[in-house]
Amino acid sequence: MKPAPFEYVRPTSINEACAALATDESVIIAGGQTLIPMLAMRLARPAVLIDIARIPGLAGIREEADAVVIGATTRQVEAERSTTVARGVPLLARALPFVGHAPTRNRGTLGGSVANADPAAEIPLVLVTLGGSVVVRDAAQTHEIAAQNFVLGPMMTALASGALVIALRFPVWDGGRIGVGFHEISTRASDFAFAAAAAQVVLDAAGRCTRCAIGVGAATPRPVRLDAVASKLVGSTLAETHIQAAVADAVDALDIMVDSHASADYRRRAAKALATRALTDARDAARGAPA
Amino acid sequence: MKVELNVNGARASVEVEPRTTLVDCLRDNLGLTGTHTGCEHGICGACTVLLDGEPVRSCLMLAVQADGFAITTIEAVAPAPGELSIVQDAFCETHGLQCGFCTPGMILTAEALLRRIPNPTRADIVSAISANICRCTGYGQIVEAIALAAKRMAGSNVPRETAPGEPA
Numbered sequence: 001m002k003p004a005p006f007e008y009v010r011p012t013s014i015n016e017a018c019a020a021l022a023t024d025e026s027v028i029i030a031g032g033q034t035l036i037p038m039l040a041m042r043l044a045r046p047a048v049l050i051d052i053a054r055i056p057g058l059a060g061i062r063e064e065a066d067a068v069v070i071g072a073t074t075r076q077v078e079a080e081r082s083t084t085v086a087r088g089v090p091l092l093a094r095a096l097p098f099v100g101h102a103p104t105r106n107r108g109t110l111g112g113s114v115a116n117a118d119p120a121a122e123i124p125l126v127l128v129t130l131g132g133s134v135v136v137r138d139a140a141q142t143h144e145i146a147a148q149n150f151v152l153g154p155m156m157t158a159l160a161s162g163a164l165v166i167a168l169r170f171p172v173w174d175g176g177r178i179g180v181g182f183h184e185i186s187t188r189a190s191d192f193a194f195a196a197a198a199a200q201v202v203l204d205a206a207g208r209c210t211r212c213a214i215g216v217g218a219a220t221p222r223p224v225r226l227d228a229v230a231s232k233l234v235g236s237t238l239a240e241t242h243i244q245a246a247v248a249d250a251v252d253a254l255d256i257m258v259d260s261h262a263s264a265d266y267r268r269r270a271a272k273a274l275a276t277r278a279l280t281d282a283r284d285a286a287r288g289a290p291a
Numbered sequence: 292m293k294v295e296l297n298v299n300g301a302r303a304s305v306e307v308e309p310r311t312t313l314v315d316c317l318r319d320n321l322g323l324t325g326t327h328t329g330c331e332h333g334i335c336g337a338c339t340v341l342l343d344g345e346p347v348r349s350c351l352m353l354a355v356q357a358d359g360f361a362i363t364t365i366e367a368v369a370p371a372p373g374e375l376s377i378v379q380d381a382f383c384e385t386h387g388l389q390c391g392f393c394t395p396g397m398i399l400t401a402e403a404l405l406r407r408i409p410n411p412t413r414a415d416i417v418s419a420i421s422a423n424i425c426r427c428t429g430y431g432q433i434v435e436a437i438a439l440a441a442k443r444m445a446g447s448n449v450p451r452e453t454a455p456g457e458p459a
Contacts, residue, residue: 001331008292008309008355029356036312036351037332049309051356077345101422103400104333106345107352189421 003039010051014058014137014166020050021162028052028164030073033100033108034116053109058166063088067172069135072111072165076123077102079110088172091130091180091200095122098182101190111165117151117222119257120192122184123168124151125223129198129215132170138163151222176202176210179286181278184218185270187261193218194262195270199278201238203286209238214247216275219256219267226250226275238283240276247275295358298323299367307354314338316354317364325365325395329424336423339396340364346396346403346422365395368402377447378402378440387436389427396423401437411441 011017020026026048029035038044052058058073061084068088070079079085080096099105099113099122113123114134127134127147134150136143138160147168150158159165184196196218202211212230217223232246251272256264296303298321305320312331317323317340329337331350338349341363368376375383378401388394397420404411404419411419416437417430425433 002312002315003310005308005310008353032353032356033333033351036353039310040312040332040350049353053356102419103336103339103346103348103422104351106342106347189418 001040003036004042004045006039006046007048008051009048011055014055014164015140017050017052017055018137018139018162018164020048021164023048026050028115030112031075031104031108032112033104034112034118052164058111061085063172064169067132067169070110070168070170072115072167073109074111076100076105076108076110076113080105089126089130089170090178091182091198092123092126092170094180094182095126095198098122098184098190098193098196110168114147114150114168115157115159115165117153117155117157118192119154119221119223120186120196120218122182122193122196122198122217125196125198125215125217126182127168127170128217128223128225129213130171130200131213131225132168134165135167135169136163137166142166144169148223148225153221173200173202173211176204177286177289178202179282179284179289181281181283181285183274183277183281185274195219195267195274197271197274197278199275199282201233201279201282201286203238203283203289207237207287209234209236209283212279214275214279216251216254216271219271220254221257224254229275229279233279238279240280243279243283244272244276247272247279251275292355294355296321296354296362297360298362299364300361305354309353309355311354312350313340313352313354313357313362314349316357317349317362320354323364323366327392327395329392334424335393336396336400337393339399339423341399341403344403344406346400363399365398368398376402377443378405378437381440381443382433382436385432385436385439387428387433393423393425397425397433401440404437405441405444409441409445411437413438 027046029049059071062069086093132147133144181199184193186193199214212233215225229246229250258264327337329335333351340349342360
């Protein structure tokens with residue numbers, strides 16, 4: 001269980017990192033909480049490891065007019081303890097304690113989780129659910145890719161070879177009473193989930209839903225935003241039976257994964273139950289939230 | 292590659308291959324064998340060390356990534372040779388260990404928890420050690436040990452601002 005030999009470089013700028021990426025068989029390391037096990041098991045055998053963890057400007061949490069922008073190498077623990085995240089992106093704050101466990105969150109980064117694109121990963125699920133985007137540096141150009149177009153499938157992203165994830169943009173919702181819900185199920189706490197669901201809703205003064213986002217992950221090859229559910233629920237008072245029916249229709253239409261741990265039927269049932277729970281949690285929290 | 296590490300308050304210069312994990316470097320280059328090598332892929336928590344006071348898995352970090360951090364291993368937890376820290380003592384008293392393989396990781400996880408949350412709930416304790424596997428105790432006595440240590444620290448008159456390994 002020892003990695004095969006590789007070369008280690010630590011570029012001091014984003015441009016230098018991209019230049020190093022241009023060589024074949026090089027791979028980015030930030031927190032390394034997924035990559036190092038893959039190296040140890042020799043599932044990955046890169047020739048060069050490019051450590052971006054200390055590049056100035058790649059870490060940090062910044063508030064913009066309509067978004068919280070989190071640098072790619074920001075450690076998960078920093079976002080978990082950030083008041084900016086708690087205030088602006090409460091759904092992310094709710095989901096972060098489910099990511100790995102505390103010691104891996106102390107090293108693991110947000111950008112790394114999205115670039116790795118594990119179907120069970122919570123951070124890409126939240127980013128897709130909120131309609132966020134991935135800020136990418138590609139051949140000296142910075143551009144944004146919508147999260148739902150970025151994550152293509154298990155461990156597959158739209159990131160071009162030689163490109164680098166530099167930040168994640170999480171939309172901030174304002175106006176009305178906001179509530180969030182996040183649920184997942186796995187064999188044991190902090191293990192890979194079989195199914196996960198994330199929800200964020202806004203209620204007006206009369207308790208009607210004015211905005212709704214719901215996504216499911218882990219059961220599907222990549223996180224999916226259920227826009228059909230959101231459009232059915234906006235305008236309603238989010239009665240549980242109404243939520244259940246909308247979720248059931250949408251989840252029935254999804255492509256569900258199977259493995260030795262859980263059948264597709266089980267994952268589909270779990271996804272429906274968890275999405276319903278996430279939405280009712282979000283609704284209940286919004287009902288109690290200040291306007 | 293040459294790396295300058297800060298381990299238990301002392302500077303150490305080591306020559307390692309880039310693929311050397313921090314746990315192998317601590318054990319093989321620095322002789323600090325209190326940090327145990329378990330699964331070597333981030334599952335078991337036996338190799339837990341503190342990095343700037345926070346628990347991390349030293350098998351999920353390369354030695355060449357570890358410069359510039361204050362690294363604390365189990366060797367620096369006791370206040371003096373032949374003595375035990377409050378947490379170590381509580382583990383002995385409540386039989387919080389049997390074979391001892393997971394114990395260094397459990398102790399460091401507990402030390403970090405109690406520094407961040409001096410009065411942890413049972414849920415805080417369970418959540419903190421959920422990242423560390425113990426195959427002997429069934430965890431019950433470990434939870435008891437950490438709760439006992441918290442109670443004793445609260446009643447202790449020793450200042451607790453300093454991290455283990457740092458001079459008081």
